[in-house]
Amino acid sequence: MLRLKIQYKYKMKCVDCGHVTPDFWTWFDQNQMCPKCGSKHSEVWYRRNYNKLQRLMKSTPDSLWHYFPFLPLLRKRHIISKYEGAAPIERWSFLEAFAKEKYNLNLEVFAYRNDLNGGTGTFKDIAASLAASIFKEIGLKQYCIASTGNSATAYARYLSEADVNCSVFMPEDVIRTSEATISSYGQQVFKVLGDYAKAKEIAAGYAKSYNIPMSTGNIDPIRIEAKKTMVFEMLRQNGKLPDVYIQAISGGTGPLAIDKGVRELHEIMPDLKNPRFIMVQADGCDPMVQAWEKSEAADFPEGWEKDFPIINNPKTAVPTLATGNPATYPIIAKLVKSTNGAFIRMKESKLVSVGKLIAYEQKVIPGPASAVCVAGFFNALEKGLIKNGESVMVNIGEGANRAPLFLEQMIYTTREVENVEQCEPHEINGFKEELWEEVTANV
Numbered sequence: 523m524l525r526l527k528i529q530y531k532y533k534m535k536c537v538d539c540g541h542v543t544p545d546f547w548t549w550f551d552q553n554q555m556c557p558k559c560g561s562k563h564s565e566v567w568y569r570r571n572y573n574k575l576q577r578l579m580k581s582t583p584d585s586l587w588h589y590f591p592f593l594p595l596l597r598k599r600h601i602i603s604k605y606e607g608a609a610p611i612e613r614w615s616f617l618e619a620f621a622k623e624k625y626n627l628n629l630e631v632f633a634y635r636n637d638l639n640g641g642t643g644t645f646k647d648i649a650a651s652l653a654a655s656i657f658k659e660i661g662l663k664q665y666c667i668a669s670t671g672n673s674a675t676a677y678a679r680y681l682s683e684a685d686v687n688c689s690v691f692m693p694e695d696v697i698r699t700s701e702a703t704i705s706s707y708g709q710q711v712f713k714v715l716g717d718y719a720k721a722k723e724i725a726a727g728y729a730k731s732y733n734i735p736m737s738t739g740n741i742d743p744i745r746i747e748a749k750k751t752m753v754f755e756m757l758r759q760n761g762k763l764p765d766v767y768i769q770a771i772s773g774g775t776g777p778l779a780i781d782k783g784v785r786e787l788h789e790i791m792p793d794l795k796n797p798r799f800i801m802v803q804a805d806g807c808d809p810m811v812q813a814w815e816k817s818e819a820a821d822f823p824e825g826w827e828k829d830f831p832i833i834n835n836p837k838t839a840v841p842t843l844a845t846g847n848p849a850t851y852p853i854i855a856k857l858v859k860s861t862n863g864a865f866i867r868m869k870e871s872k873l874v875s876v877g878k879l880i881a882y883e884q885k886v887i888p889g890p891a892s893a894v895c896v897a898g899f900f901n902a903l904e905k906g907l908i909k910n911g912e913s914v915m916v917n918i919g920e921g922a923n924r925a926p927l928f929l930e931q932m933i934y935t936t937r938e939v940e941n942v943e944q945c946e947p948h949e950i951n952g953f954k955e956e957l958w959e960e961v962t963a964n965v
């Protein structure tokens with residue numbers, strides 16, 4: 523690896539014992555773990571004046587790299603970027619109108635349009651951009667990752683751009699488009715006969731046999747550092763964090779990263795606090811929701827966060843979110859509880875209906891994981907988890923390009939015809955009632 527002797531921009535601190543790792547060269551030399559206590563959970567901290575960040579938030583980014591002073595890269599020439607991390611936050615008034623009409627709630631509802639990221643069109647692009655740039659800087663040439671789809675797709679693209687070989691381990695039910703995309707970039711796909719847990723297991727064995735670094739998953743400091751910039755962007759675009767943040771959850775990098783961003787900003791914004799995290803899982807793979815409901819019913823007994831089920835070979839329409847063994851639950855559940863948040867489920871049978879509704883009302887075609895998130899908004903309303911006057915953000919993490927078969931299921935206006943007599947003009951408003959009915963019946 524190329525090596526730079528000393529740098530003062532950032533340091534890494536072990537969350538469990540406080541041991542300091544000076545840089546990413548050393549971090550990878552140490553097999554991405556703390557040499558003192560063995561923990562894989564270290565966080566990056568910067569020797570920087572945070573007033574600079576406030577200045578940066580006054581101008582418009584064209585990518586994540588707008589925040590370069592607060593990212594763990596030393597030289598700008600190593601940046602690998604495809605216009606990721608500059609995703610707009612939109613106000614979705616059709617959801618506000620619904621909350622008002624059905625629940626008499628005055629809400630501000632924002633959608634974080636992470637489907638518009640430049641690399642592969644998901645909210646995984648920012649992490650992949652940072653990873654590729656760091657790997658270029660430290661001279662890493664081989665890497666591997668186990669993923670349910672979107673992370674691997676993003677890493678495959680960005681690492682290709684950085685000239686890094688990326689071996690990808692995917693479960694057998696992976697969406698074919700993800701597999702095809704990764705393969706088309708020339709990166710190696712290993713399709714593991716089994717579920718995501720099995721893919722992780724084989725990837726770990728491969729990493730060990732060939733001494734190739736592997737992504738450490740949801741607590742990976744590279745992923746966290748990239749995704750914390752969502753906090754910077756929410757503040758820059760909206761001037762505040764939302765009261766409620768809704769996201770489809772698989773392993774939970776999203777909420778962990780938001781929490782990290784909030785803590786990092788304490789120096790200049792001591793009153794800043796996490797939004798209430800409402801984490802959504804589809805009923806085909808909902809171990810975190812099951813664990814949460816059990817603990818909630820028992821009033822969160824001592825050690826509750828360590829009690830979670832493992833779902834082997836989950837059968838789900840959203841393989842992108844299929845973490846059946848949620849190893850990070852103990853950390854994420856405590857974080858969610860500390861914000862008075864919740865884990866809730868949505869019915870997979872509603873996915874296509876929610877997708878159709880978003881496309882019809884907002885002209886944004888979501889991917890299935892985004893439909894899970896918006897279904898979570900409807901379910902949170904029904905459960906009384908959102909209060910009058912609050913602002914809510916739904917994270918639209920992917921678009922339809924990630925799952926073409928999902929999009930195909932959204933066909934509903936087609937009429938097969940053989941002659942002109944069978945054709946007549948339509949009234950677009952005529953679809954409205956039926957689409958809403960599909961979504962709101964039996965949530």
Ligand SMILES: Cc1ncc(COP(=O)(O)O)c(C=O)c1O
Nearest residue numbers: 672772773774775776891919920
């Ligand atoms: C579009 C989308 N939304 C949400 C998630 C869940 O992300 P996490 O649980 O890591 O925060 C993923 C993860 O694969 C995703 O691709």
Ligand SMILES: [Zn+2]
Nearest residue numbers: 536539556559
């Ligand atoms: Zn340690």
